[in-house]
Amino acid sequence: ESVALSSSDGIELFEDKNLTKKANKLKLSNMDLGLKPATGELDAESGIPSTITNEGTSEGYYAEIYLKATSNCRVVVKNINIDTERNKLEANEERKNIYVSILDVKNTTKSLEDDEVELVVFENVTEPKKLVFLIWLDSLAGDELEGAKISFDIDFQAV
Numbered sequence: 488e489s490v491a492l493s494s495s496d497g498i499e500l501f502e503d504k505n506l507t508k509k510a511n512k513l514k515l516s517n518m519d520l521g522l523k524p525a526t527g528e529l530d531a532e533s534g535i536p537s538t539i540t541n542e543g544t545s546e547g548y549y550a551e552i553y554l555k556a557t558s559n560c561r562v563v564v565k566n567i568n569i570d571t572e573r574n575k576l577e578a579n580e581e582r583k584n585i586y587v588s589i590l591d592v593k594n595t596t597k598s599l600e601d602d603e604v605e606l607v608v609f610e611n612v613t614e615p616k617k618l619v620f621l622i623w624l625d626s627l628a629g630d631e632l633e634g635a636k637i638s639f640d641i642d643f644q645a646v
Contacts, residue, residue, distance in 0.1 A: 492512055554617075566640040582599045586598055
């Protein structure tokens, strides 16, 4: 449902390439029917299913932001919340089937199984960097997530 953004001093996040509009949450791609489990084959290198792209498929969300940093920074997913009318314990078990990745950044495909998940550490960010976040459900995701509202924060921390 929502992905809030936060950052340390010296790290700025923007919605646009010209770095004029500050970003405090991801503007998720439009998805009328909500998230469905991915059906595509996993890419061996990235771990991202073939049906999860930044072109508005029906199986995953994507959102672009621009990162401007004066120091190294780590990108951490935290405050993961699943709001559901179904069994909360079972829904929380399903966190292992919720995935986040940064397109074209190696080793960033991670499940949200843990309370805090480090996606990547960026070093020597001298130029503003475009980041495309991909969010999807694994093909093994169960019915416990049906109708649930999933939210989390992505925190950019100075290192």
